[in-house]
Amino acid sequence: MAHVSRGDTVVVTKGRERGKQGKIKRVLTAKGRVEIENVMMVKKHVKASQKDPQGGIKDIEGTVNISNVSLWCGTCSKAVRSKKVVDDAGKKSRACVKCDTTFPNPGM
Ligand SMILES: [Zn+2]
Structure with a gap:
């Protein structure tokens, strides 16, 4: 399993979006990339279709290389690594x- 999962709050550590935080919407395991809320917004030209009769240019989330994101700790206010812990109930x-x-825990 990757070091981050869907639902995690992460921060981008490299590239154009460095320093931006967001929640992971999707993990593309095969590509090693993640989609993060409001990060790496790109314009996408959408053709009018039945599902979307308007079409036009939309802002959508692009993907970020998974190795360029770190788990964000709100308490430390910085990117951190996580460790596994087991509570008394196992x-x-x-x-x-x-x-x-x-x-x-990841929302999987
Ligand atoms: Zn911390």
Whole structure:
């Protein structure tokens, strides 16, 4: 599994969108890329279709290389690495290596 998953709040660490934060909408495992809310917006020309009778130019999210994003820790206010933790009930989760804040489990 990749170091980030759908639903994670991440920050872009490299490239044009460096420093931007957002929630992962989609992980394209085969391509090694992720789609993040409001990051890497691109214009897409959409032809009018039944689904979309208007067509036109839309702003959509492009993808970012998965190795260029890091998990964002709101407590530390920075990009961090996560570690695996197991609670008393045996439930696995991920926590910030710096401040031990647990991250919500991926929405898969
Ligand atoms: Zn932290």
